[in-house]
Structure formats: C-alpha cells, structure tokens
Amino acid sequence: MEKTIVTLSGKDTVGIIAKVCTFFAENGINILDISQTTGDGRIDMMMVVDTSGFKGRFKDLVDGLDRVGEDVGCTIKAQHEAIFDMMHRI
Amino acid sequence: MITLSEVLETNNMIQHENLDVRTITLGINLMDCMTDDLDRLNENIYSKITRLAKDLVSVGEEISLEYGIPIVNKRISVTPIGIVGSPACRSPEDFVTIAKTLDRAAAKVGVNFIGGYSALVMKDMTSSDRMLMESIPEALAETENVCSSISVGSTRAGINMDAVRMMGDIIIRTAEATRDRDSIGCAKLVVFCNPADDNPFMAGAFHGVVEGDAVINVGVSGPGVVKTAVEKVKGENFEVLCETIKRTAFKVTRIGQLVGHEAARRLGIPFGILDLSLAPTPAVGDSIADILQGMGLERVGAPGTTAALAILNDQVKKGGVMASSYVGGLSGAFIPVSEDRSMAEAAEIGALTLEKLEAMTCVCSVGLDMIAVPGSTSAATISGIIADEMAIGMVNQKTTAVRLIPVIGKEAGDHAEFGGLLGSAPIMPVNTYRCDGFVDRGGRIPAPIHSFKN
Numbered sequence: 001m002e003k004t005i006v007t008l009s010g011k012d013t014v015g016i017i018a019k020v021c022t023f024f025a026e027n028g029i030n031i032l033d034i035s036q037t038t039g040d041g042r043i044d045m046m047m048v049v050d051t052s053g054f055k056g057r058f059k060d061l062v063d064g065l066d067r068v069g070e071d072v073g074c075t076i077k078a079q080h081e082a083i084f085d086m087m088h089r090i
Numbered sequence: 091m092i093t094l095s096e097v098l099e100t101n102n103m104i105q106h107e108n109l110d111v112r113t114i115t116l117g118i119n120l121m122d123c124m125t126d127d128l129d130r131l132n133e134n135i136y137s138k139i140t141r142l143a144k145d146l147v148s149v150g151e152e153i154s155l156e157y158g159i160p161i162v163n164k165r166i167s168v169t170p171i172g173i174v175g176s177p178a179c180r181s182p183e184d185f186v187t188i189a190k191t192l193d194r195a196a197a198k199v200g201v202n203f204i205g206g207y208s209a210l211v212m213k214d215m216t217s218s219d220r221m222l223m224e225s226i227p228e229a230l231a232e233t234e235n236v237c238s239s240i241s242v243g244s245t246r247a248g249i250n251m252d253a254v255r256m257m258g259d260i261i262i263r264t265a266e267a268t269r270d271r272d273s274i275g276c277a278k279l280v281v282f283c284n285p286a287d288d289n290p291f292m293a294g295a296f297h298g299v300v301e302g303d304a305v306i307n308v309g310v311s312g313p314g315v316v317k318t319a320v321e322k323v324k325g326e327n328f329e330v331l332c333e334t335i336k337r338t339a340f341k342v343t344r345i346g347q348l349v350g351h352e353a354a355r356r357l358g359i360p361f362g363i364l365d366l367s368l369a370p371t372p373a374v375g376d377s378i379a380d381i382l383q384g385m386g387l388e389r390v391g392a393p394g395t396t397a398a399l400a401i402l403n404d405q406v407k408k409g410g411v412m413a414s415s416y417v418g419g420l421s422g423a424f425i426p427v428s429e430d431r432s433m434a435e436a437a438e439i440g441a442l443t444l445e446k447l448e449a450m451t452c453v454c455s456v457g458l459d460m461i462a463v464p465g466s467t468s469a470a471t472i473s474g475i476i477a478d479e480m481a482i483g484m485v486n487q488k489t490t491a492v493r494l495i496p497v498i499g500k501e502a503g504d505h506a507e508f509g510g511l512l513g514s515a516p517i518m519p520v521n522t523y524r525c526d527g528f529v530d531r532g533g534r535i536p537a538p539i540h541s542f543k544n
Contacts, residue, residue: 088096088341
C-alpha cells in the first residue's frame with residue numbers, strides 16, 4: 001500500500017467531493033479515509049488514499065489533481081504520507 | 091492515522107512560514123582525480139563531478155514534488171582543492187583553471203554553488219596551499235558558482251597568523267576584483283577556525299579528508315516556523331519559551347531527516363549528516379533577528395541579544411538532535427547580516443554593531459557573516475577582525491568564521507546589493523584604530539592549554 005495524503009482547500013461549493021472521488025475512481029486510487037471542516041463558506045478536506053493501483057508517475061497524479069482543482073475552484077495537493085508521519089509521530 | 095489538524099499544521103509551516111529544506115549537498119571525494127598533469131587533472135575532476143552529480147538536481151525536484159516540501163538548493167562540495175591540485179599546479183594561475191573546471195561542472199549538473207576551493211592551513215601552509223590562496227581573487231572573479239574557504243586555526247593547532255595576515259590582503263584583492271558588483275567575490279569566501287568536514291552550507295562547504303567517496307549532507311531550515319511559535323508564547327516564562335523552540339526544532343528537523351534519507355536512497359549514495367542550522371533568507375519573516383525580537387527585544391542588538399541567541403541555539407540543538415540519527419555540520423543559528431532582512435535593518439539604524447555581532451558569535455554558529463564594511467578598510471584591520479574571531483573559536487572549541495565584504499568605493503552608511511539569497515546590507519562602520527603592529531608579527535598563536543587532553 002502506498003499511502004498519499006490529498007488535501008483540498010477553497011470555497012465550498014456543491015459537488016466538490018464527488019468530482020475528486022470520480023477522479024480517484026477513474027485512476028484506480030482507493031480512498032481509505034476522509035475528514036473535513038467547513039465554515040464561512042470555506043472547506044478544508046483531507047483524504048488518505050492508496051495510490052498503489054495508480055499507473056502513472058507521482059507527477060501525473062499532481063497534474064491530474066491540479067486540473068480537478070481548477071474545475072472545482074479549490075487548491076488540491078498530494079503528498080506522500082511519510083512527511084506527516086515523520087513530523088508528528090515519534 | 092494522521093489527523094487533519096496535523097496535516098494543516100505541516101502545510102501551514104510550508105506555505106506561510108517558509109519551512110523548507112535549505113540544501114541537499116553532495117560531497118565528492120576528488121583524491122582519485124589527482125595527477126601531475128594539469129589538463130588531465132581538470133578532465134578527471136570534471137568527469138567525476140558530472141558523473142556522480144548528474145541526477146542530484148532531478149532527484150531533489152522529485153522529492154520536493156512528492157512530499158510537497160521546497161528544497162531550495164542542490165549543491166556540491168569537493169575535497170579541498172589545495173590538496174587535489176598539489177601535484178599538478180605550479181602557479182596560482184594553474185589553480186584558477188581548476189576553479190573554472192569546477193564552475194563548468196556545477197553549471198553542467200545545474201547546482202547553484204560548488205564549495206571546496208579550499209585550503210586547510212591551521213598550522214602551516216604548503217606551497218600548494220599558498221598558491222591556491224594567492225589565486226582566490228582571480229578564481230572568484232572569473233567564476234560564478236565556486237565558493238572558497240580557508241581554515242586558518244583550530245583548537246588543536248592554534249592560529250596560523252601568517253595565513254590570517256595573508257587573508258586580509260586576499261579579501262581586499264577579491265573585493266577589488268569584483269568591485270563592479272559590490273565586491274560580491276567576498277560573499278563566496280570564508281575564513282574558518284575549527285571547520286566542519288561535513289558542512290552542507292555555502293560558502294564554507296568542503297568534502298573533508300575524513301569523508302568517504304561520496305556523501306549526502308542536508309541542511310534544514312525554518313526560522314519563520316520558530317518565529318511564529320515564539321510569538322505564540324509571548325510573555326510566558328523561559329521554561330515555556332525553551333520548550334516551544336525545542337518542540338518546533340524537532341518538527342522542522344524531522345523533515346530534513348526524511349529528505350536526507352530519501353535523497354541518499356534514490357542517488358545510491360550514503361547519508362552523512364543533517365545540519366540543524368537555522369538559516370535565514372532575505373524573505374519577509376524568514377529571519378533569525380525576528381525570532382530574537384519575538385523573544386522580547388525591541389531590536390536585535392539590544393542588551394539581552396546574546397542571551398536570547400544562546401537560548402535559541404541551544405534549544406534548536408536539543409530539539410534537533412533527537413529528530414535525526416546523525417547530526418553534524420555547523421548546527422546552530424546563522425546570523426548573516428545581508429541575508430536576514432531584520433538583521434540588516436537593525437544594522438542600518440545602528441541598533442546592531444560589529445562588536446555586538448562578535449559577541450553573538452560566541453554562542454552560535456558560525457561567525458561574522460555577510461557583513462559589508464567600508465571599502466577603505468585596511469587589509470591589516472581585516473586580519474585583526476579575523477584574528478579576533480578565530481580566537482573565539484579556538485578558545486571555545488567551536489567553529490567560527492569570517493565572511494566580510496569590504497565594498498570598494500562605498501563607505502559606512504552606504505548600501506550594498508548582492509542579489510538573491512545573498513541579500514543586501516548597509517555598510518557597517520569598523521573600528522579604525524590600527525592593529526598592524528599585532529597582525530604583522532608573523533608566526534603562529536599556540537594552541538590553548540585546554541587543547542592538551544591526551
């Protein structure tokens with residue numbers, strides 16, 4: 001399993017999660033966990049996904065999420081889970 | 091499982107507090123390039139560097155993309171050229187050809203600095219070391235990416251005052267050779283006491299003779315992260331302040347540990363050390379001075395500054411050491427004036443003086459760094475300032491360094507622009523009482539009594 005953390009932030013509108021999930025489904029990426037906070041019309045969301053079924057390079061994932069982000073008007077980032085594990089877990 | 095708030099905390103540090111990995115530095119041993127044929131030596135050096143470092147920049151960019159952490163610089167350090175060039179070089183001009191080769195190799199692989207145009211002359215100089223030192227003004231004027239460091243003292247050897255005196259002249263000549271660019275050659279020239287063999291930071295990085303064939307050393311940074319953390323505990327006591335810095339330093343350092351190991355694995359080169367140094371940049375908020383001011387000083391340079399810096403340096407080490415398997419290099423806090431916007435501002439208004447900076451170097455790494463002084467400063471005075479700083483390093487068993495820039499044609503109160511990460515700075519006044527009678531004595535200052543531990 002290759003765990004990747006995907007974060008999304010921006011203006012909260014209808015259908016954001018649906019579009020992101022569709023992108024994952026089309027690219028063989030399995031969602032393991034979703035958490036989010038909303039308020040003042042904004043959304044911060046985090047998804048833990050398994051990218052071991054994704055056929056492209058990591059850059060392709062980043063570029064693909066950039067396109068989805070542009071479509072839904074949010075910033076979407078993908079990062080290997082290890083950076084968060086290293087910083088927050090001993 | 092990682093929580094949303096932890097993810098947001100990390101990304102906030104990266105996006106808003108300038109958290110980054112300052113440098114991945116590839117150390118390369120050039121001993122096996124040595125030959126008495128100068129052309130052949132240059133060919134060997136070029137081919138070895140371009141072979142070993144060909145993937146350094148792309149691997150750095152890959153890691154940066156995958157983990158979402160900026161890796162600002164990819165750099166190279168090499169075996170001190172004073173040693174490497176010794177069989178082949180018969181003149182300072184011969185050494186300049188090696189500087190140009192290093193510059194070409196750096197440009198080919200896409201790194202922005204290559205360090206190691208260096209000599210280790212803590213006790214005495216070989217004829218080769220002397221020629222390399224003589225070549226520095228021309229070498230730094232005719233190259234873009236080459237950095238030079240000369241180590242003139244150590245706790246074990248004492249201070250080579252002949253080399254100190256010589257470096258006063260060489261710094262002035264380097265300033266003159268690059269006078270059309272605010273004497274920027276001197277920004278690439280460091281004089282050391284107790285140098286570190288595994289320092290990844292420029293301009294002082296070189297691949298020490300105790301190192302292996304190749305090594306990855308990483309310099310992490312994050313003054314902005316520490317500053318934000320310190321501002322959150324305003325008015326709290328020193329225990330709270332120290333704990334806050336320590337915890338923050340731990341988090342920042344873990345990122346460097348991850349990147350260092352990942353770079354080493356992908357390049358197939360052993361991981362050496364993580365340098366914990368907090369290194370500022372001219373970007374707003376990426377400042378050591380801001381941290382000290384966040385602790386309660388109106389301006390850096392005010393009474394209390396040395397104590398505040400001592401706290402910062404110590405807590406960064408305490409937090410950082412636990413976060414990394416191997417810590418080395420300089421590991422402390424840097425106080426370069428031109429590279430730290432708030433430090434330069436404090437110097438501009440007279441809150442921060444050269445003498446206060448000297449005091450601050452007793453409690454942090456590294457030394458008098460990126461300080462612009464009047465172009466009319468005499469070589470003997472530069473040597474006197476170097477001697478003082480080397481004495482602090484020698485007696486306190488720590489690294490100290492001097493990177494002064496006598497800006498030719500400018501005087502105290504004027505301004506020097508170096509550009510990019512090197513920043514800009516006011517020309518700081520220098521004590522003009524003479525020290526020629528002291529620095530001209532020649533010879534060596536003996537090692538201090540506490541160096542005799544055997």
